[in-house]
Amino acid sequence: MSNIHVTTTINGDKVEFLADPRETLLDCLRDKVGLTGSKEGCGTGDCGACSVTVDGTLVCSCLVLGVEAEGKDIRTIEGMAEGGTLHPLQRKFIEHAALQCGFCTPGLLVASKALLDKNPSPTEEEVRYWIAGNLCRCTGYDKIVRAIMDAAAELRGEAA
Amino acid sequence: MAKDEYREFRLVGTRPDRPDGLDKVTGRARYGADMTAPGMLWGAVVRSPHAHARIVKIDATKALALDGVKSVVTRADFPEGLTGEDWNLQENTIAGERALYDGHAVAAVAATSRFLAEEAARLIEVEYEVLPHVIDVDEAMKPNAPVIREGVSDATVPEGMSPNVVRKIEFGNGDVDAAFAAADLVMEKSFKTEATHQGYIEPHACVGQMGADGKGEMWVCTQGQWYIRKMCSAVLGTEASQLRVTPSEIGGGFGGKTTIFMEPLALALSRKAGGKPVKIVMSRSEVLRATGPTASASMDVKLGMKKDGTLSGVKVEFRMQGGAFPGAPTEFALYCGLAPYTFGAVEAVGYDVIANRPRCAAYRAPGAPMGSFAVESLLDEMCIELGLDALDVRFKNAVVTGDRAAYGPKFGSIGFVETLEAVKNHPNLLAELGPNQGRGIAAGYWFNHNGETSVSMAISEDGTVQVSVGTPDIGGSRASIALMVAETLGIAYEDVRVNIAETGSLGVNEPTHGSRATFASGKAAVLATEAAIKEMCKRAANEWGIEPEAVEWKDGAARPAGPNAGQFPPMTIKEIGAAMGSTGGPISGHHESLPDGVGASFGAHVVDVEVDPETGRTTILRYLVVQDAGRAIHPSYVEGQYQGGAAQGIGWALNEEYVYDDKGRLQNSVFLDYRVPLASDLPMIDTVIVEVPNPGHPYGVRGVGETGITPPLPALANAVRAATGVRMTHLPMSPSKVLAALKAR
Numbered sequence: 085m086s087n088i089h090v091t092t093t094i095n096g097d098k099v100e101f102l103a104d105p106r107e108t109l110l111d112c113l114r115d116k117v118g119l120t121g122s123k124e125g126c127g128t129g130d131c132g133a134c135s136v137t138v139d140g141t142l143v144c145s146c147l148v149l150g151v152e153a154e155g156k157d158i159r160t161i162e163g164m165a166e167g168g169t170l171h172p173l174q175r176k177f178i179e180h181a182a183l184q185c186g187f188c189t190p191g192l193l194v195a196s197k198a199l200l201d202k203n204p205s206p207t208e209e210e211v212r213y214w215i216a217g218n219l220c221r222c223t224g225y226d227k228i229v230r231a232i233m234d235a236a237a238e239l240r241g242e243a244a
Numbered sequence: 245m246a247k248d249e250y251r252e253f254r255l256v257g258t259r260p261d262r263p264d265g266l267d268k269v270t271g272r273a274r275y276g277a278d279m280t281a282p283g284m285l286w287g288a289v290v291r292s293p294h295a296h297a298r299i300v301k302i303d304a305t306k307a308l309a310l311d312g313v314k315s316v317v318t319r320a321d322f323p324e325g326l327t328g329e330d331w332n333l334q335e336n337t338i339a340g341e342r343a344l345y346d347g348h349a350v351a352a353v354a355a356t357s358r359f360l361a362e363e364a365a366r367l368i369e370v371e372y373e374v375l376p377h378v379i380d381v382d383e384a385m386k387p388n389a390p391v392i393r394e395g396v397s398d399a400t401v402p403e404g405m406s407p408n409v410v411r412k413i414e415f416g417n418g419d420v421d422a423a424f425a426a427a428d429l430v431m432e433k434s435f436k437t438e439a440t441h442q443g444y445i446e447p448h449a450c451v452g453q454m455g456a457d458g459k460g461e462m463w464v465c466t467q468g469q470w471y472i473r474k475m476c477s478a479v480l481g482t483e484a485s486q487l488r489v490t491p492s493e494i495g496g497g498f499g500g501k502t503t504i505f506m507e508p509l510a511l512a513l514s515r516k517a518g519g520k521p522v523k524i525v526m527s528r529s530e531v532l533r534a535t536g537p538t539a540s541a542s543m544d545v546k547l548g549m550k551k552d553g554t555l556s557g558v559k560v561e562f563r564m565q566g567g568a569f570p571g572a573p574t575e576f577a578l579y580c581g582l583a584p585y586t587f588g589a590v591e592a593v594g595y596d597v598i599a600n601r602p603r604c605a606a607y608r609a610p611g612a613p614m615g616s617f618a619v620e621s622l623l624d625e626m627c628i629e630l631g632l633d634a635l636d637v638r639f640k641n642a643v644v645t646g647d648r649a650a651y652g653p654k655f656g657s658i659g660f661v662e663t664l665e666a667v668k669n670h671p672n673l674l675a676e677l678g679p680n681q682g683r684g685i686a687a688g689y690w691f692n693h694n695g696e697t698s699v700s701m702a703i704s705e706d707g708t709v710q711v712s713v714g715t716p717d718i719g720g721s722r723a724s725i726a727l728m729v730a731e732t733l734g735i736a737y738e739d740v741r742v743n744i745a746e747t748g749s750l751g752v753n754e755p756t757h758g759s760r761a762t763f764a765s766g767k768a769a770v771l772a773t774e775a776a777i778k779e780m781c782k783r784a785a786n787e788w789g790i791e792p793e794a795v796e797w798k799d800g801a802a803r804p805a806g807p808n809a810g811q812f813p814p815m816t817i818k819e820i821g822a823a824m825g826s827t828g829g830p831i832s833g834h835h836e837s838l839p840d841g842v843g844a845s846f847g848a849h850v851v852d853v854e855v856d857p858e859t860g861r862t863t864i865l866r867y868l869v870v871q872d873a874g875r876a877i878h879p880s881y882v883e884g885q886y887q888g889g890a891a892q893g894i895g896w897a898l899n900e901e902y903v904y905d906d907k908g909r910l911q912n913s914v915f916l917d918y919r920v921p922l923a924s925d926l927p928m929i930d931t932v933i934v935e936v937p938n939p940g941h942p943y944g945v946r947g948v949g950e951t952g953i954t955p956p957l958p959a960l961a962n963a964v965r966a967a968t969g970v971r972m973t974h975l976p977m978s979p980s981k982v983l984a985a986l987k988a989r
């Protein structure tokens with residue numbers, strides 16, 4: 085099967101790659117563009133480790149084809165920190181020990197940023213349901229939920 | 245600031261950012277599948293669609309005819325004549341005469357792209373002759389059950405039992421029948437638990453390279469790089485020293501990454517493809533079908549109790565199947581299920597049984613959750629029957645330091661009673677319960693393993709320190725080891741960098757397993773640091789022209805030990821490091837041993853649930869974990885172990901199970917169907933860290949990683965009993981099962 089040339093924007097940079105039409109966006113990011121921060125935990129849309137945004141919408145990149153990235157604005161974990169400055173969510177995840185193995189972390193950060201972009205004051209329950217598509221096997225989610233709530237408070241300008 | 249009887253600590257007990265945190269929140273950390281190598285091929289594995297089948301023929305002609313397919317391997321490419329555990333490993337890596345379970349690897353192929361490798365795998369034609377199979381442990385023990393393999397049983401198995409029974413475990417003391425006769429209440433019940441999977445989110449992945457001379461390298465997500473080296477070499481018939489294994493960051497393991505699966509296939513494919521590196525990444529469905537899982541269990545328990553709650557005797561028989569090979573953790577189920585209490589008389593029997601399922605791997609406190617489920621559930625039922633308080637009864641029978649465990653050895657320093665005290669004082673016990681709500685309590689236990697350990701540390705020219713350990717960091721062990729080394733040296737936490745070493749740069753290390761990383765690597769790192777301190781004191785002594793014994797180390801500097809030693813200003817680690825090039829060369833310390841002084845950990849959990857009478861669904865309202873950590877070096881990561889263990893136990897109790905069809909094929913091999921707990925399923929998980937320091941560790945550390953998965957199974961069953969009056973004896977307590985039990989009430 086011949087490959088298709090794709091031109092897209094990833095984390096603000098123009099990127100071109102050749103995609104096998106069967107290849108997922110996740111595979112293209114990881115194997116063609118070299119952005120291995122997005123992870124594959126299942127390949128079936130059940131774990132959220134591959135979470136990215138496409139034109140601002142949170143998606144499982146394992147359920148999107150690479151060729152669908154044409155002309156889109158893709159954001160991944162690699163684009164979350166601005167220069168050397170971590171996003172408050174990233175900082176709070178470290179501070180709250182919200183990661184153990186860290187494999188779910190990129191997806192959870194991308195997903196929770198998408199939540200806070202929409203809803204700056206989520207309740208605990210809203211956080212839990214929003215990240216229900218992101219499996220973490222290590223933490224029991226307690227510290228993840230706390231980190232997200234704390235980052236939201238900081239982004240709202242409230243002292244912790 | 246943490247303290248024990250003698251000491252106050254500057255760093256131990258604080259919660260600094262973990263050193264690898266930045267890499268892990270930015271996507272930079274490299275896990276198993278994140279590696280590529282020049283000229284790399286992709287591998288794919290052909291797996292049996294049958295639970296049990298003779299392999300009549302494998303024809304790879306069509307696959308090899310594809311452009312870009314570089315090698316195909318079958319069992320014929322592996323050496324013959326292996327025995328014992330080496331043979332088991334080889335047979336599980338790639339089937340020989342028969343496929344023994346759905347998902348068993350039968351061939352593998354390497355090609356220039358992932359798609360091509362997958363296509364080639366589909367073109368490999370395998371002819372099977374399907375054989376009768378058996379899945380359930382009790383079925384597998386029946387005399388007429390299909391036989392997985394003759395001649396596996398060892399001498400412990402009595403004659404006349406099915407050849408699928410491969411090991412019998414027995415221990416006991418006292419006269420149980422007399423104990424039952426003297427008891428006020430004797431009850432017995434049977435329990436069952438289903439197989440579950442460790443469920444790490446990162447599938448197994450590796451890049452392996454091996455030449456015709458047997459020299460090779462491997463990048464792999466593993467809990468133990470030396471185990472990978474030893475096991476791959478055994479299966480391939482090569483020299484362990486010729487294989488260098490580098491552990492990637494690891495996306496969870498829970499015991500499931502302490503052994504090999506497709507790693508030898510990558511090396512064999514590489515060897516056959518002229519030494520080109522081969523990458524294999526498992527799909528989730530391959531992970532569920534062919535790696536892990538736990539054993540399933542069928543258990544009978546009989547207990548005798550006096551009116552005041554004193555236990556007088558226990559009789560148990562546990563039967564566990566661990567897949568198509570010996571190794572179900574039956575003895576650990578027996579030991580840990582019985583560990584928390586003094587029972588009077590004990591009679592314990594266990595069977596290790598084989599069946600047509602994937603070979604079980606260690607899963608966090610292997611066996612303990614099942615054993616505790618059976619014993620703690622029956623104990624709870626007897627408390628209800630006699631109108632006794634469940635916590636009081638546990639206090640009454642709890643083991644203390646020096647008691648003899650039901651399975652024989654004496655406990656060293658333990659903190660079970662202190663743990664129960666902390667439970668008793670927790671506000672969660674005062675929370676009011678409404679209709680359809682109930683509270684369950686249960687205890688649990690796990691050991692602390694020492695294992696082969698080798699650590700080295702070196703002072704840098706700028707006075708900072710590098711520590712190399714051989715235990716992969718799965719949940720913050722770099723941070724805890726850095727804290728202990730910095731505490732010992734009296735320097736800043738940030739001045740210690742902990743590296744996870746590949747197999748070429750340290751002596752043999754056992755994996756991060758058995759709750760041992762912070763205990764064993766931590767203890768070895770402290771001892772290595774003390775060796776370096778000795779050398780630094782010597783350098784200062786030489787400089788000052790005094791005896792090394794007249795120098796002491798304090799707060800990051802060598803100092804004269806007393807007024808008699810002379811008057812010298814302290815010589816800091818920075819000064820010593822800067823000068824070492826001219827004072828005698830590099831300064832390092834190392835330590836190799838089987839560290840002694842292990843410290844086991846007891847825990848107790850309390851859960852409040854609400855059971856929906858319409859649907860049978862159990863909602864967790866509150867969850868409390870109390871556990872003895874000895875000392876929490878980095879309390880956040882200790883809490884993390886408690887919470888993570890509880891969540892896995894909750895999944896096991898309520899949802900998770902391997903479901904097979906009548907042909908023995910796994911029916912739920914994706915996360916949608918194999919349902920692990922989601923954020924929306926759980927409340928916050930409250931924790932209390934009890935600290936009864938382990939005298940065998942320089943900072944009092946006990947193994948904390950595993951105990952936490954043990955109490956949730958019985959705690960939830962006890963809570964459901966309290967909420968509904970129904971005793972669930974077969975896990976998981978899925979809504980449909982609970983509903984059926986409610987209807988039958």
Ligand code: FES
Pocket residue numbers: 123124125126127128129130131132133134135144145146147
């Ligand atoms: S890898 Fe995409 S959801 Fe799991």
Ligand code: FES
Pocket residue numbers: 182183184185186187188189219220221222223445495496
């Ligand atoms: S931290 Fe390991 S899966 Fe979330």
